Amino acid sequence: MSTDARATGRKEGSGAFVVETSGLTKRFGDRIAVDDVDLRIPHGSAFGYLGPNGAGKTTLIRMLLGLTSVTSGTMQLLGRQVPSERATALARVGAIVEEPRFYGHLTGRENLTVIAAAREFEAHARIDGALARTGLSQRADERVKHYSLGMRQRLGVARSLLADPELLILDEPTNGLDPAGMREFRDMIRGFVAEGRTVLLSSHLLDEVEKICDAVAIVDRGRVVMQGSIADLACGGEETILIATSDEECALALLGENRAVASAVAEANGIRVRLRPEVEAEPAADDLGRRLVLAGLAIRRFEPARASLEQRFLDITSRLEEAA
Amino acid sequence: MTTTSATADLPRARRRPARIPRLVNAELLKLRKRRGLVLVTLALTVLPILIAYIVLVTLHATEPAKYGPAGGLENFSGSLYLLAQLGIIAAILIGATAGAADIGSGVFRELVVTGRSRLALFAARLPAAFGLALAAAWVGYALTALASSLLAGSLEAPGAALLVEGAGWLALVVALALVLALGLSSALGSRGITIAIVLGLELAVMPALMQIRALGSLRELLPIVATDSLAPSALFDGEVVVPTSVSVAVLVVAAWTLLPLVAGAWRTCKRDA
Numbered sequence: 222m223s224t225d226a227r228a229t230g231r232k233e234g235s236g237a238f239v240v241e242t243s244g245l246t247k248r249f250g251d252r253i254a255v256d257d258v259d260l261r262i263p264h265g266s267a268f269g270y271l272g273p274n275g276a277g278k279t280t281l282i283r284m285l286l287g288l289t290s291v292t293s294g295t296m297q298l299l300g301r302q303v304p305s306e307r308a309t310a311l312a313r314v315g316a317i318v319e320e321p322r323f324y325g326h327l328t329g330r331e332n333l334t335v336i337a338a339a340r341e342f343e344a345h346a347r348i349d350g351a352l353a354r355t356g357l358s359q360r361a362d363e364r365v366k367h368y369s370l371g372m373r374q375r376l377g378v379a380r381s382l383l384a385d386p387e388l389l390i391l392d393e394p395t396n397g398l399d400p401a402g403m404r405e406f407r408d409m410i411r412g413f414v415a416e417g418r419t420v421l422l423s424s425h426l427l428d429e430v431e432k433i434c435d436a437v438a439i440v441d442r443g444r445v446v447m448q449g450s451i452a453d454l455a456c457g458g459e460e461t462i463l464i465a466t467s468d469e470e471c472a473l474a475l476l477g478e479n480r481a482v483a484s485a486v487a488e489a490n491g492i493r494v495r496l497r498p499e500v501e502a503e504p505a506a507d508d509l510g511r512r513l514v515l516a517g518l519a520i521r522r523f524e525p526a527r528a529s530l531e532q533r534f535l536d537i538t539s540r541l542e543e544a545a
Numbered sequence: 546m547t548t549t550s551a552t553a554d555l556p557r558a559r560r561r562p563a564r565i566p567r568l569v570n571a572e573l574l575k576l577r578k579r580r581g582l583v584l585v586t587l588a589l590t591v592l593p594i595l596i597a598y599i600v601l602v603t604l605h606a607t608e609p610a611k612y613g614p615a616g617g618l619e620n621f622s623g624s625l626y627l628l629a630q631l632g633i634i635a636a637i638l639i640g641a642t643a644g645a646a647d648i649g650s651g652v653f654r655e656l657v658v659t660g661r662s663r664l665a666l667f668a669a670r671l672p673a674a675f676g677l678a679l680a681a682a683w684v685g686y687a688l689t690a691l692a693s694s695l696l697a698g699s700l701e702a703p704g705a706a707l708l709v710e711g712a713g714w715l716a717l718v719v720a721l722a723l724v725l726a727l728g729l730s731s732a733l734g735s736r737g738i739t740i741a742i743v744l745g746l747e748l749a750v751m752p753a754l755m756q757i758r759a760l761g762s763l764r765e766l767l768p769i770v771a772t773d774s775l776a777p778s779a780l781f782d783g784e785v786v787v788p789t790s791v792s793v794a795v796l797v798v799a800a801w802t803l804l805p806l807v808a809g810a811w812r813t814c815k816r817d818a
Contacts, residue, residue: 286658288818311660318658322651327578335652338571339659339666345567380655 238297239264239388239419240285245294247280247443254280256443257294262421262436267414269430269451270423271534272440278423279319281440282392286316299387312341315381316390320397321373325366329357329376332365337383344383351379355409371402378409389413392423407433427534439537446537460502465491465522466513475516481505491522568665572673575646582642586677589631590685597624598692605698617700618707621693622780625711628689632682632715633722633747640726641739643674644809648734654818667731667813671806674727675720682719686712703779710777718772721801722747725768728805732812755786765789771797 240262247255255277262268272278283289285296287307296303301310323332330348337344352361355375360368368376374394381389391410395403410420410433424430430437431451438448447454466472469487476485476492481500486493496505510523577583601615647653647666656666690711694702703711722743730739751769754760764770764787771794773785789797 283817287660288654288657290817308660308662311658314658314660316658318654322655324575324646324650324652326580327575331574331578332652335571335575336655336659338567339656339661342567384659 237264238262239299240268240297240421242281242285242296243294245281245284245296246292247277247284247289248292253443255284258440258443258445260438260445260448262419264419265414265417266435267410267420267422267433269434269437270421270440271427271430271437272425274425276425276440277443278425278440279392280443282316282318282390282421282423286311286314286318286390288318311384313384313387314390315378315384315386315388316392317374317377317381317394318390318392321377321380323365323368323373323376326364328362328364329368329372329379330361332376333380333383336380340383343385347383347385351382354382355379370397371399374398374402374406386418388419388421390421390423393425394422395424395426395429403429439534441537460496460506461526462494462496462506462509463488463491463522463524463526464494464509464513464520467519467521471516472513472518475512475518476509479509479512481508493526568661568669569672569676572643572669573676576639576643576673576677579642582638583677585638586635586681587684589635590628590681591688593631594624594628594685594688594692597627598688598696602696614696614698614700616693616696616698616702618693618697618703618779619700621689621703621707621711624689624693625686625715625780628682628685629715629718632678632685632719634744635681636678636719636723637726637740637743637747639674639678640723641730641736641743643670644727644730644732645734645736645739648816649736657818663814664810667810670727670731671724674723678719678723679716682715683712686715707777707779711780714772714776714780717775717798721768721772721798724802725805728807728809731809732805734812734816765793766797768797768801770794771801 238261240260242258242260245255245258245260246253258281260270260281270278270281280289284291285298285303287304291304298307298310299313301307303310323329324335327335330352333348333351334345337348349358352358355378357372357375357379360372365373365376374397377394381391389410394410395406398406407429410422413420414435420433422430422433434451436448436450437454438445439454440446464472464476469492472492473485473487476482476494481496483495483497484493485495494509496502506523506525510520513520598615601612601620604612605615647656653666657663690703690708694708725746726739726743729743730736733739747769751767755764755767755769757764767787770787770789773787774789774794775791775798
């Protein structure tokens with residue numbers, strides 16, 4: 222990553238967040254598509270913007286990129302106010318919004334030439350590199366109307382790279398890709414993050430976000446209902462241990478008496494024990510193990526249980542539905 | 546090879562050329578790579594002139610007593626009028642395509658995402674479209690001028706001043722149709738609807754309105770009246786349906802140029818991408 226290039230697009234002392242929004246709202250008539258969103262995306266991470274279809278993910282991205290107007294609220298991209306400093310901010314932003322679109326009658330290279338013409342002068346010299354990186358060099362001189370969906374997605378990424386982006390905004394980038402294509406895409410995104418770029422990935426695919434992203438914001442009906450690291454969100458701030466012993470009833474009784482335990486529930490594969498958030502997890506787990514052994518129980522399983530992001534997401538969204 | 550490595554080789558102190566010409570070149574690339582559009586444009590501007598002079602030469606060769614030489618002022622005037630009418634159609638096709646191509650293909654949002662001002666994106670369309678339309682019209686005009694001069698025989702050939710005036714007038718007629726189509730298609734975002742509207746206006750509505758005497762001096766507001774009155778007088782022998790002064794004609798042309806451009810620019814700046 223060219224640090225010089227990045228410096229040109231970023232204000233000195235702009236802070237650790239590449240995207241910062243405050244009270245961002247978008248209304249279409251009476252309908253609120255994006256509702257009072259406060260978002261902070263740290264620099265150099267893959268950040269997932271996760272939510273069901275129609276949750277307002279694309280609308281938020283469109284506002285960030287100046288594709289649609291904002292009803293209220295403020296936003297900053299790379300430390301610059303948008304829309305007042307939009308041109309400077311977007312100079313170092315690459316984006317794919319929904320399905321990437323091209324001029325079908327032009328070749329892949331010509332499509333990039335058109336976009337490079339709208340960017341800084343150096344963008345033109347990045348065309349060959351971007352095509353090579355996305356594996357399109359051999360097909361670059363074919364008309365885009367003959368490209369497969371996967372090739373179009375890759376060409377979309379190549380187009381984003383013309384900005385030498387500090388921030389890549391990808392809206393449902395793996396839509397329509399086969400498993401191999403999705404994996405290739407994941408690797409590519411992680412590669413960008415390894416170079417120090419930030420990736421904002423909007424998706425409704427929980428598994429995809431969990432595999433790619435370091436942090437995530439969960440959005441539902443236009444509102445960000447939770448944001449944080451994947452690990453934090455998955456466990457919901459509670460440490461959970463899965464325990465299987467020779468005598469489940471006895472173990473449940475012992476665990477139920479322990480002050481460090483918030484809940485102990487028997488499941489098919491053992492007892493799911495949730496520790497209280499205020500206790501220190503490691504000593505508390507050590508103590509539980511010791512007590513079970515001292516009670517004469519044989520321990521067959523004792524391992525931290527990590528809820529999947531999917532489970533957490535469904536918990537959150539179903540709670541919201543109940544509340545509504 | 547990475548994008549970074551591609552950029553690392555760039556000379557840092559390289560002087561940046563102006564941005565607008567790159568955008569204009571990109572617009573021109575988009576237009577000239579549309580084979581169908583280019584072929585239709587040439588078919589409208591070059592082919593009819595070629596055919597017309599081949600017919601005139603053939604007739605003169607077979608029956609010289611009945612048919613005069615293929616060149617000369619009268620045939621020049623006739624073929625220029627034909628070229629202007631067909632040039633208008635070509636200009637409408639090009640203008641409508643240039644104005645609506647980005648919206649129609651969905652690439653407009655990709656251009657907006659670059660951070661480039663929407664006004665600059667709109668402004669780049671005009672010179673590119675005008676360049677293509679004028680180039681095609683002037684190729685047809687060059688044929689006309691050449692044929693009418695070389696094949697004049699005993700007839701009076703168009704002079705150099707008239708040839709220059711004719712080229713300018715053709716450019717004006719083509720530009721006016723182009724601007725109308727480009728502005729309207731940028732505003733509507735639809736190539737097909739724009740072509741239908743502007744063709745209808747240019748070929749049916751305006752000529753019909755021009756013939757309605759009851760409209761009186763209101764007819765001076767029609768662009769077709771303005772361009773007719775600005776035509777070189779030697780061309781049409783002063784056969785102007787609605788007489789109008791040069792100053793009014795210039796004002797009418799300016800208004801019909803500015804209005805579509807303002808509408809197209811405004812919509813380009815305001816529309817959701």
